[in-house]
Amino acid sequence: MNLVTPQTGQEGQKVKQVLVEQGIEADRQLYIGIVIDRALSTPVIMASEAGGMDIEKTAEKTPEKIIKTAVDPAAGFSGFHARKIAFGLNLSRDLIKQISGITAGLYKIFVEKNCSLIEINPLVITKTRILLALDAKINFDDDALFRHPDIKELFDADEQEPMELEAAKQNLNYIKLDGDVGCMVNGAGLAMATMDIIKIAGAEPANFLDVGGGASADQVENAFRILLSDRNVKVVLVNIFGGILRCDRVANGIVQAAEKTGLKLPMIVRLEGTNVEQARKILHQSGLSFEVAATFDDAAQKVAKCASAYKI
Amino acid sequence: MSILADRDTRVVFQGITGSEGSFHARQCMEYGTNVVAGVTPGKGELKFDNKVPVFNRVIDAKEQEGANASCIFVPPVFAADAILEAVEAELDLVVCITEGIPVFDMVKVKKVLSGKKTILIGPNCPGLISPGKCKIGIMPGRIHKEGSVGLISRSGTLTYEAVHQMSGLDIGQSTCIGIGGDQIVGSYFADILKLFEKDARTEAVVIIGEIGGTAEEDAAAYIKENFNKPVIGFIAGQTAPPGRRMGHAGAIISGNRGTAAEKIAAWEAAGIHVQRNPAKIGETVASVLKKTGLKT
Numbered sequence: 025m026n027l028v029t030p031q032t033g034q035e036g037q038k039v040k041q042v043l044v045e046q047g048i049e050a051d052r053q054l055y056i057g058i059v060i061d062r063a064l065s066t067p068v069i070m071a072s073e074a075g076g077m078d079i080e081k082t083a084e085k086t087p088e089k090i091i092k093t094a095v096d097p098a099a100g101f102s103g104f105h106a107r108k109i110a111f112g113l114n115l116s117r118d119l120i121k122q123i124s125g126i127t128a129g130l131y132k133i134f135v136e137k138n139c140s141l142i143e144i145n146p147l148v149i150t151k152t153r154i155l156l157a158l159d160a161k162i163n164f165d166d167d168a169l170f171r172h173p174d175i176k177e178l179f180d181a182d183e184q185e186p187m188e189l190e191a192a193k194q195n196l197n198y199i200k201l202d203g204d205v206g207c208m209v210n211g212a213g214l215a216m217a218t219m220d221i222i223k224i225a226g227a228e229p230a231n232f233l234d235v236g237g238g239a240s241a242d243q244v245e246n247a248f249r250i251l252l253s254d255r256n257v258k259v260v261l262v263n264i265f266g267g268i269l270r271c272d273r274v275a276n277g278i279v280q281a282a283e284k285t286g287l288k289l290p291m292i293v294r295l296e297g298t299n300v301e302q303a304r305k306i307l308h309q310s311g312l313s314f315e316v317a318a319t320f321d322d323a324a325q326k327v328a329k330c331a332s333a334y335k336i
Numbered sequence: 337m338s339i340l341a342d343r344d345t346r347v348v349f350q351g352i353t354g355s356e357g358s359f360h361a362r363q364c365m366e367y368g369t370n371v372v373a374g375v376t377p378g379k380g381e382l383k384f385d386n387k388v389p390v391f392n393r394v395i396d397a398k399e400q401e402g403a404n405a406s407c408i409f410v411p412p413v414f415a416a417d418a419i420l421e422a423v424e425a426e427l428d429l430v431v432c433i434t435e436g437i438p439v440f441d442m443v444k445v446k447k448v449l450s451g452k453k454t455i456l457i458g459p460n461c462p463g464l465i466s467p468g469k470c471k472i473g474i475m476p477g478r479i480h481k482e483g484s485v486g487l488i489s490r491s492g493t494l495t496y497e498a499v500h501q502m503s504g505l506d507i508g509q510s511t512c513i514g515i516g517g518d519q520i521v522g523s524y525f526a527d528i529l530k531l532f533e534k535d536a537r538t539e540a541v542v543i544i545g546e547i548g549g550t551a552e553e554d555a556a557a558y559i560k561e562n563f564n565k566p567v568i569g570f571i572a573g574q575t576a577p578p579g580r581r582m583g584h585a586g587a588i589i590s591g592n593r594g595t596a597a598e599k600i601a602a603w604e605a606a607g608i609h610v611q612r613n614p615a616k617i618g619e620t621v622a623s624v625l626k627k628t629g630l631k632t
Contacts, residue, residue: 065446168438213491216572217614321615
């Protein structure tokens with residue numbers, strides 16, 4: 025069975041485990057969570073009386089129903105934060121102590137475990153006047169996992185797109201998309217801009233793939249293999265602006281990968297920057313069939329031409 | 337003229353003996369940057385390449401060699417500490433190249449920075465360059481050309497692409513700054529725009545944004561009220577699917593917030609010349625300069 029929620033994307037995610045709990049009769053459903061607010065550069069505690077399935081809609085359509093309170097990292101969590109949440113949620117006096125304890129506990133976990141998100145949704149008020157977490161979610165800061173081996177152990181490879189997992193193992197940043205133009209780019213910004221220009225030229229990107237700044241020939245080969253394992257890919261575009269990444273390394277990787285994978289698809293290569301002349305020489309002498317694009321714009325035009333030729 | 341760094345800037349490299357640090361320190365020196373010192377705790381008294389003195393502490397580099405700017409190439413685990421040390425030494429400028437610093441470390445750094453004189457660029461950024469004068473970063477120096485267009489970007493290689501297009505059309509740059517793609521960075525668009533507004537030599541500014549966060553919207557608000565020079569803009573990620581993380585921690589769209597469409601609308605409302613095609617950034621700068629009668 026596939027579960028589709030606002031977090032899973034349209035295709036949903038396969039359910040592999042089910043947790044069965046006793047039913048609870050709830051009077052009200054609340055929401056409480058903590059994230060880092062970029063604009064304030066501090067953690068912010070958020071809560072709402074309108075908890076439950078549609079919290080995203082509430083946040084978008086009626087943002088005034090979300091109570092927020094920022095926590096200064098130097099002073100840390102304080103009693104008034106809890107009161108701001110408790111009274112903001114219009115809780116009766118018998119629940120104030122409970123919500124204070126929950127809020128303080130959430131903040132403690134958030135800081136100690138380097139979370140990027142922690143939320144309880146819904147937090148229900150039961151008929152017997154107890155605040156109970158019916159569902160919760162914690163996201164962790166990937167960059168801080170080195171401090172938390174216990175959290176790292178919880179990683180479940182079953183919940184990941186297999187190609188994306190393979191890419192992550194090779195230190196590549198890969199996201200599968202629905203189009204047919206496979207692209208390999210260095211740098212996230214340029215990779216997104218490359219996706220944008222493919223679309224402007226009338227074609228559809230098959231993926232986002234950032235080979236990073238220090239890629240070796242082997243890593244470029246791995247990137248190629250991952251990119252080509254997507255059967256939807258009909259045209260390949262390589263767009264590299266070499267700063268730290270040297271173009272000759274990329275060229276060697278392309279040649280290696282094309283030979284090992286027996287590449288038959290049309291390929292457009294646009295290289296610019298460090299050691300570009302050597303790179304062009306390597307590609308030229310390889311005997312591979314590919315088109316060289318002189319500029320970014322030229323690359324997009326050539327891709328669109330290839331893609332439309334394929335469709336006919 | 338230029339902003340933040342010029343011929344007189346005296347740079348200390350924190351992490352100068354590491355493999356990345358030493359490579360890029362040499363590249364910067366070759367470009368003409370005044371690298372006056374290095375810092376590697378425990379390796380003080382060494383001379384880097386037989387000429388640049390290495391110290392154990394940033395304060396020594398300031399007091400003995402007059403360093404007023406730092407470039408940080410320290411692994412993510414120690415990077416926040418390195419920034420804090422440079423701030424405590426009251427350097428004017430700190431450029432942190434390091435990628436992968438825990439977000440909460442940056443929360444603390446931001447808190448310490450507030451009210452201090454030090455300007456932090458980055459982390460997770462290519463650094464900055466005032467072409468022909470000073471390079472504090474990892475960008476390829478030779479694609480740049482001295483001139484009068486400023487550039488601020490959240491991206492790395494996309495910035496090189498934009499610079500390459502401009503230089504190819506004979507449009508030079510006053511200073512190019514990569515502010516970094518992380519969720520929390522030292523300086524945002526508006527912070528740098530304030531400096532460009534005051535720089536008489538900078539005649540126009542190119543800003544390159546990305547999906548995610550609200551830095552672009554804040555820039556729009558600032559430009560609408562306070563910025564009087566022409567601004568040309570591009571936002572990467574117009575075709576990115578919502579909810580997916582595209583490399584940078586920054587490039588994530590949640591719900592309907594932080595989308596390219598939203599950011600482009602905000603920029604256009606602020607009078608920014610937005611180009612949707614990343615291959616035409618240079619051309620757009622050229623046509624805006626021509627229209628407004630500015631020389632390059």
